[in-house]
Amino acid sequence: MRAGKSAYIIMLLFIVMAAGCSSPFKEADAAFRRGDYQKAVELYGKVVQNKRLDARDMARAHYNLGRSLDKLGRTADAVEEYKRSIDLEPDRQEVYMDMAVALDKIGFLEQEVDALSNSLILKPNDPRAESMLGECYAKLGQFVNAKNMFDKAVRQNPRDPQNYVNLGLADDKLGDTQGAISCWETAVKLKPDDEDALQYLGFVYNRTGRSQDAVRIYRKLLTMKPNEVRYHNNLGVAYYNGGQYKLAMKEFAKVLTIDKHYPGADIAEKLSKKFAARGHG
Numbered sequence: 001m002r003a004g005k006s007a008y009i010i011m012l013l014f015i016v017m018a019a020g021c022s023s024p025f026k027e028a029d030a031a032f033r034r035g036d037y038q039k040a041v042e043l044y045g046k047v048v049q050n051k052r053l054d055a056r057d058m059a060r061a062h063y064n065l066g067r068s069l070d071k072l073g074r075t076a077d078a079v080e081e082y083k084r085s086i087d088l089e090p091d092r093q094e095v096y097m098d099m100a101v102a103l104d105k106i107g108f109l110e111q112e113v114d115a116l117s118n119s120l121i122l123k124p125n126d127p128r129a130e131s132m133l134g135e136c137y138a139k140l141g142q143f144v145n146a147k148n149m150f151d152k153a154v155r156q157n158p159r160d161p162q163n164y165v166n167l168g169l170a171d172d173k174l175g176d177t178q179g180a181i182s183c184w185e186t187a188v189k190l191k192p193d194d195e196d197a198l199q200y201l202g203f204v205y206n207r208t209g210r211s212q213d214a215v216r217i218y219r220k221l222l223t224m225k226p227n228e229v230r231y232h233n234n235l236g237v238a239y240y241n242g243g244q245y246k247l248a249m250k251e252f253a254k255v256l257t258i259d260k261h262y263p264g265a266d267i268a269e270k271l272s273k274k275f276a277a278r279g280h281g
Helices: 002-033 037-047 055-071 075-088 093-105 109-122 127-139 143-156 161-173 177-190 195-207 211-224 229-241 245-258 265-277
Strands: none
Touching: 002 037, 002 055, 037 055, 055 075, 055 093, 075 093, 093 109, 093 127, 109 127, 127 143, 127 161, 143 161, 161 177, 161 195, 177 195, 195 211, 195 229, 211 229, 229 245
């Protein structure tokens, strides 16, 4: 009986110890799921102090600690935890992706390029990673590299209008205005109310003297956002460039009504007075 009782006590102690080891993970995961990130940081912090964890579990603990820190706005600290996770387990693509997002927040763009490049090694042709890497290159002013990544993103997902918006921006920066227009027009075909594509088209139409096309675009944008002052201002510019002075004056008057402190409002006021003096009112 005594031997049986001793065996029972030893087994009970083993169960308690095992529960004690796994409990911080469970509690930390639960805290993260319910949005209690401060508690999650505390609990994952305890987990990473457990020297008996194998490398895989330790990598997971550092990764989740990083995610919790990021949720609290402690992005630089989160990046360090992601790096520790990668050192222990370098083949988890989601860690590189989350680290890239965090690095972007704090402006560490060169490191973000490395993280996204490693992500693409693990998961080639990932449209999200390609698009993010293209955006990162664009922020660095490396528009040839940006265009290459956006080209790949378009090929991987040709039905996503955002890929064409991004590719158009790279083309425009590289001086390929017609290529940019083609990309943005494709984006609008895929998504007729894509505000980014529409406003880029309106701007480039104004810039290249396609006044009537610019008028069409800005009128459409104003059906979406009737009180958007910059769209009224740019529509006024399109009317002005097309010689439709009376319509231009009306748009500039709307600019002054909506926001007299708008950066273009002083020009709008001067043009309105000039048109009135010339009898265009």
